[in-house]
Amino acid sequence: MPVENATYEIVRREDFSDVTYLLEVRVPLLARAAQPGQFVIVMSHPEGERIPLTIADFDREAGTITLVVQAVGKTTMEMQRDVKAGSHLYAVVGPMGEPSHLGAKKVVCVGGGLGVAPVYPQARAFKEAGAYVIGVIGFRNKELVFWEDKFRAVCDEFIICSDDGSVGIKGVVTKGIERAVAQHADIDRVIAIGPPIMMKACADLTRPLGITTIVSLNPIMIDGTGMCGGCRVKVGGRTKFACVDGPEFDAHQVDFNDLMSRLRRFRADEQVALESWQRACAAHSATAAD
Ligand SMILES: Cc1cc2nc3c(=O)[nH]c(=O)nc-3n(C[C@H](O)[C@H](O)[C@H](O)COP(=O)(O)OP(=O)(O)OC[C@H]3O[C@@H](n4cnc5c(N)ncnc54)[C@H](O)[C@@H]3O)c2cc1C
Ligand code: FES
The missing domain is CATH 3.40.50.80 (Nucleotide-binding domain of ferredoxin-NADP reductase (FNR) module)
Structure with missing residues (x-):
């Protein structure tokens, strides 16, 4: 499984709705190895959570993979706010999981x-x-x-x-x-x-x-x-x-x-993580406005 020391640049971002966004990430070795059905684990910053995301598309020539993300909790909302075209993810590991079995008519x-x-x-x-x-x-x-x-x-x-x-x-x-x-x-x-x-x-x-x-x-x-x-x-x-x-x-x-x-099982913990992140964001905005 290739683990790259590249910078995981976001070459394109597209927002499909208020909650769904696409990230095209430059990660050439991984793009070369990716197969339908596989996923990656992403960290957007060094203190961030590791989250699994499916490889929704890959372009071996351009050396990119495409992720489509739904903002449902702390990490995916934080990425929605902070990860823009030209910025970089901290880590992308994969491709993980078994590729899909083709072979139906x-x-x-x-x-x-x-x-x-x-x-x-x-x-x-x-x-x-x-x-x-x-x-x-x-x-x-x-x-x-x-x-x-x-x-x-x-x-x-x-x-x-x-x-x-x-x-x-x-x-x-x-x-x-x-x-x-x-x-x-x-x-x-x-x-x-x-x-x-x-x-x-x-x-x-x-x-x-x-x-x-x-x-x-x-x-x-x-x-x-x-x-x-x-x-x-x-x-x-x-x-x-x-x-x-x-x-x-x-x-x-x-x-x-x-x-x-x-x-x-972890719904209560996920809610606590989201609320504490939202409180920290609000406190940061209030300090910046003073
Ligand atoms: C193999 C796989 C592929 C996935 N592909 C995609 C994808 O392409 N796009 C996408 O938007 N989401 C995908 N997910 C789900 C995504 O990983 C979670 O939405 C994300 O981890 C939520 O993190 P959060 O901090 O934003 O939300 P949280 O508030 O932490 O969680 C919200 C919900 O997300 C799920 N979740 C939370 N943490 C994890 C975790 N570590 N692993 C798996 N699920 C979790 C739970 O159902 C939880 O109730 C995939 C999950 C798996 C297992
Ligand atoms: S995520 Fe740990 S065993 Fe699958």
Whole structure:
């Protein structure tokens, strides 16, 4: 796994909404090694937290990887405020995790909300490998849509859904999968990435249909190397470490209830970290204004 002494320059930043932003980072060795399905661990400054982020795109020629981040807590909000084009991340380690297994003939690539970013490189890789690709992406509303054209360009068929009906089919992504399945009896793989509850719904839909379904799990990760056990998940009744055994697993074998309850475990601590950071920011602004 390459660990670079480069400066991890942000060559581009794009804001998709108030909470979602894209960072293109110069990290040539890593860009050369990256495969769809893998992730990196990022520290934005020396005292910062290490956070896992999926490699949403990579450009081997330019030596860059693309990350799409949702500001949900202390670190991702701090990065949203401080990490700009021309600035540098402190550390980027990877690529980590097992690459996606390609090798299906007709595949439905499903992305819910932020999940659109990590499923994109897979849709592109399937297309390049000669598969027939049906893209299904879903958002809460039209304002949150990103990468529609980019995704559409690597799909043979494309379905967009929104919770409020402001764009595409009204409803969640399972409606899009139902439509694809009704029109194609020979789908041999579904890849679904998004919030755990969405991936569980996709698994519940495809299980009785017997369609192999792969999900990318997002448990709390700490070291990302298989040593701390923080990211353990239950798959087929056995314990797996998502950072080294995954993050992709057979959706029909995943214990989603266990995953969701483990994700809730640190919520109080996360709230404390966020509030104390917000207080420190407010105090700093008040001092600066004096
Ligand atoms: C393999 C993997 C890939 C991911 N890819 C992306 C991505 O591409 N874009 C993106 O925006 N987010 C991604 N995440 C989630 C991202 O790591 C968390 O949102 C981030 O760590 C939150 O940190 P915070 O301090 O901002 O929020 P916190 O307030 O600390 O946490 C908010 C929520 O984020 C999750 N989280 C917190 N710490 C971690 C951690 N160390 N590891 C995993 N999840 C955590 C928990 O669900 C938590 O409830 C990924 C997670 C994993 C495991
Ligand atoms: S993050 Fe420590 S074992 Fe996976």
